Each structure stands twice: as C-alpha cells, then as structure tokens.
Amino acid sequence: MRLSDVPVLRIDNNEAYLEWGGEVHRVPRLKHGALFLMVNQLSTQLRFCEYRVHLxxxxxxxxxDEAVEGLYEHARQLGGIADEFSLESGWDPVVVNRGEEGVSFFNMRMRNWVGKADFTKPYVEERxxxxxxxxIPILGLPDLIINRDGKPWLVVELKTTNRVHRLSYVNPREAYQVEAYYHFLRMLNLNVERAVVVKMIRGLDYRLIDHVDSITKAIEDGVRHRQLSNGVYMHVVDVTSFNEFMSELEYALDYWLGSRNAKPxxxxxxxxxxDHKSHxxxxLAR
Incomplete structure (x- = not known):
C-alpha cells in the first residue's frame, strides 16, 4: 500500500467495505450502526465517560452555543468548517458515521487525505x-502538521475557549486526541516527533497559521509550555507508548464490537x- 492511496468507504448489500491500496476490508458490524469511528468520540469514551457516548x-x-462558536473559530483559524457537527444549537442525532450520510462524510474528508499532502511546505492543515x-476504520482530523526538512515533525491540535483559566492546562480528552493523531501518523510512517496542543481565546486578532514559527521556536528551545501571544498558549503533550496506546484503544473498541456494555x-x-445529566x-448531578 502506498501512502498516496486514498481510502474509500462504500456500502454494498447492507455491508460496509473500506477500499484502500488495492485491498478491500469488510467493516465489522458495530453498535448503533456506526460504519467507522472518530478520534474525538474515542477521546470522550476513554477520557470522560463511555456511557455518555452510549447516550x-x-x-x-x-x-x-459554545460548541458552535468553537466550530466557527476553527473555520476562521484554519479555513474550513468542522462539518461533522450541526452548526445550530439544540438536540442533534449523531449521524456523521452512520448510513449514507456517514459514507458521504468519510469520503468527503478523504479529499484531504494526509498521503496527498506536500510536506515540503512549512505546514499542512486539516489533513x-x-x-x-x-x-474498524478510525478517522482522525488533526488540525495542523508542522514540517521540517520535507518531513512531518509536529502534530498540533487547536482548542478554543471563552474561558481564560482553561488556557493554562490540557484536559485528558484534548491530550488523547493529539496523542491518537501522533500514533496514527506514525502508523502511516509519517514519523512526527512531538504532539502539541494550542489553546486560545476565541475572537482574537490572531491566526495560528500565521504564527507557526513561534511554535517551532518553542520546541527548538526545549519549552514544554509557552504563551505565544495574549490569550494563546501552547503545551507539549507526553504521549504513551504505542503498546499502551493500542491496548487501551482495543479495549474501547470492544464496546463498539458488542463484546461488552458501556461502562459509566x-x-x-x-x-x-x-448533556445527559437529567436522564x-x-x-450524580440531577
């Protein structure tokens, strides 16, 4: 399989198949009719509460409203809408990874497949x-990959907030997301060396992609945490070993495969x- 080979998802006779590099993989039947999983779902499952994902x-x-604001800020920062979510507040069925909508979403995302990226550029975004x-296919959508010497070097996850106190730390879900991207890239032989989370206040006169050099400088200085600008902080995340990461991931997948029930x-x-505290x-918060 070549890195440039683009994965394609399809449904045939009510069975899901992933075509990738001349090989055809039948996707096992998953709970809730899911055709694939996404890293952000797994971060909630493993670092917040599995029963929340079930609900x-x-x-x-x-x-x-805050989630919608975050999506628009991501669009302003990186040039695209994170359209796996509704852009209107309220109750929303989770359909992004189910049925024909899931197939369309997956294949649309593959238009920006990482194997098609030009790593001779200083950075590539939203691959x-x-x-x-x-x-089980697991889709990840890292916000930014910073390159060095024509190769991927850093994977960066952007998190935006309206709360200043959240800038100073990385919560477990945020850390898991960028850690998963780190390992997935390395599984593709794109051997990034560091995982970074950038946190910023929404609405600032600041665009992350215009300040990539400040992240690079911090890493080269050996800095683990740095204020990049007023209301913008970066944090280097310690990633677990590959074996430890995979062991935990496989445990999470057992839920989707029906091997066990959701654990609260x-x-x-x-x-x-x-969101489900009332029912x-x-x-513990009713």
Missing part, C-alpha cells in the same frame, strides 16, 4: 488520517458538565 447515540446529543484496528464513570464534576441513570 449520545441512543438519546441524541446537545449542540450548545485526514486513518487507522484500522480490529477491522460518574463523578460530580463530569456529571455536572454532561442518565448514573448521574
């Missing part, structure tokens, strides 16, 4: 990556933030 599919999901684990992990803090049987 997202069985009850629907709340798209809040799709893919891993197949236990037969309630706490006062998490339940208070959860979840495990909620």
């Amino acid at each position: 997202d599919y069985t009850k629907g999901r709340v798209i809040g 799709s990556v893919l891993a197949i684990v236990k037969g 992990s309630p706490s006062q803090g998490k339940c208070a933030l959860c 979840c049987p495990y909620s």
